[in-house]
Amino acid sequence: MKKIWIGIAALLLVLAAGAWTWSRPAFQDWLLFKGISRQLKAVAPLAANEDGIRVILCGTSAPPPSKDRAKACTAVIAGSRIFIVDTGPGSANNLNLWRFSMNRITAILLTHFHSDHIGDLGEINMLSWAAGRSVPLPVYGPDGVQDVVAGFNQAYRDDEDYRTALHGLPTSGAALVARPFGLASDTQRKMHMADATIIDDNGLKITAFQVNHEPVYPAVGYRFDYKGRSVVISGDTIKWPNLVRHAMNADLLIHEGQSDDERRILAKALANAGDRELAKVISQISAYHATLQDAAAEANAAHVQLLVFNHIGPLPPDNALTRAVVTRGLNSVRSPDAWKLGQDGMVLDLPARTKDIKHSEIR
């Protein structure tokens, strides 16, 4: 009996000593320093493992809110060049959390100017500048990108002055610079069938091609070709032949996907709840988005190796039920090993001179 009491007393003493240590500021500071140092040592998920293309999904949600997903954002790293395709709200936070090398971003590419694709343009530019970039960040996009860039530059002008005053950041890197590209052939452009080569040097070719997101005009997708590997990003579009043409034989197609079943159920629930305006908006969005089955049929027609969905919705597939609804019928269109639901932090590596696509996740 005496031994039990001695044991209990010893345990209470240890617990009291632990609580006392935990409450000491010096101990907390030491622990915090160790924790931060450990995080900083974590390898940034940036450089391609081998010379090739690395794709990181930095936003995969459609416009409705998600706790786990940012809006549209895809990072494409071709050798040492880094491109961010669309800068949807929440994407800057993702990149920052992952210790992405913001100062090394080569350019931003916008597919169109819906808010869920441009919301974090100012934040990504500011973080990139604050991380040491000293030259203006180019923003490629179809006609209209000049206005978007001018607006963000104006909105962030005071912020630029504050940071220059305190930190002495070089003003040369503060502003975004618009790089509008024309789309060849007026007739084709009106039919959403035009394209443009926007970069073609040092073995990297980036092609913008029109998609159909009417009444949004123009809207484009992008194809990256580098060292025999190819990645295509759809942007927002209905099922569209110009996408199939430009995705032909691509290794990887990142395509938006909207579930019509889920859209109908969501609109009905919103109407029942008395939110008739939002119910009307949700019921109208099928007019300018592709279903997941549409995208799978396009990937098949273009002989794409792997199809990965982003901009998934309208509800984010964050639980088993929404995943089951959005992927309904997909396996009857395309083999289950030839498509994946994307998620924020998904990394896809395409090493040069192989046909491999290696999949990993940022934790």
Ligand SMILES: [Zn+2]
């Ligand atoms: Zn859109």
Ligand SMILES: [Zn+2]
């Ligand atoms: Zn969108």
